[in-house]
Amino acid sequence: MNKLRLKFSKHGPIKFIGHLDVMRYFQKAIRRAEIDIKYSEGYSPHQVISFAQPLSVGATSDGEYMDMTVNSMISISDVMNRLNTVMNEGIEILAIRELSEGEEKAMTAAYAAKYRIRFRERLKPDFDWIDEFERYLSKDKLPAMKKTKSGEKEIDMKPLIFDYSLNKEEESVELLLSMSSAATLKPALLFGAFFSSLGKEIKTNALEVHRIDIYKYCEEGDVHYIEPFITDDINTRFILNG
Numbered sequence: 001m002n003k004l005r006l007k008f009s010k011h012g013p014i015k016f017i018g019h020l021d022v023m024r025y026f027q028k029a030i031r032r033a034e035i036d037i038k039y040s041e042g043y044s045p046h047q048v049i050s051f052a053q054p055l056s057v058g059a060t061s062d063g064e065y066m067d068m069t070v071n072s073m074i075s076i077s078d079v080m081n082r083l084n085t086v087m088n089e090g091i092e093i094l095a096i097r098e099l100s101e102g103e104e105k106a107m108t109a110a111y112a113a114k115y116r117i118r119f120r121e122r123l124k125p126d127f128d129w130i131d132e133f134e135r136y137l138s139k140d141k142l143p144a145m146k147k148t149k150s151g152e153k154e155i156d157m158k159p160l161i162f163d164y165s166l167n168k169e170e171e172s173v174e175l176l177l178s179m180s181s182a183a184t185l186k187p188a189l190l191f192g193a194f195f196s197s198l199g200k201e202i203k204t205n206a207l208e209v210h211r212i213d214i215y216k217y218c219e220e221g222d223v224h225y226i227e228p229f230i231t232d233d234i235n236t237r238f239i240l241n242g
Contacts, residue, residue: 001038003069003099004079005106007230010061014090019054026066033082038069052106052214053179063213065106065229095230112162112215112226113179115187118172123206130168136194137164144193157193160185163238176238
């Protein structure tokens with residue numbers, strides 16, 4: 001039996017498919033690809049698969065993850081080729097890694113996510129949002145009202161923004177944001193608060209959101225860092241303060 005972590009992309013019209021439909025899509029693809037997937041026991045057996053944090057409807061991604069358990073396989077590359085052969089346009093398996101015994105599920109191991117964000121061409125703000133956004137992010141505190149199961153509460157978004165970079169030429173920003181069970185910051189909340197700070201309202205569906213990757217928390221001695229779930233590049237690590 002092997003536990004596998006799959007990294008996949010989501011582009012094109014399929015970006016409008018919600019998380020539950022993506023799950024059903026993968027279940028069917030696994031059957032079509034004749035993967036020897038493990039099923040749960042009991043009266044209603046189901047494929048043993050789980051996903052990392054769901055992607056917002058309408059967003060694209062090059063860093064989505066799914067864990068699955070197989071009873072047997074020829075090789076990781078064979079599993080990858082079988083799945084990509086039956087995938088529809090818009091979803092592609094980019095990499096697969098075998099998990100060690102006891103390794104956390106992607107759903108619980110997720111610690112942060114990196115996004116690239118720009119405005120849709122016809123919904124661009126009528127002001128220099130890049131410069132204003134840079135000034136906004138430099139503030140000591142970034143208050144926002146976040147909806148919770150028990151109602152609304154005020155949070156400070158500042159500690160939830162690990163890193164950012166602004167590209168004035170492309171009119172885009174890359175944000176490394178907290179995305180864990182303890183604290184998650186969504187781009188929509190950040191930009192909504194940013195516009196509110198200027199006395200403006202952001203237009204519905206104005207943002208073009210692309211998730212670059214999902215990160216896990218790691219430690220090596222006294223060094224605390226985060227890195228993508230699947231990577232061989234030490235340069236993708238981000239060192240955490242403290």
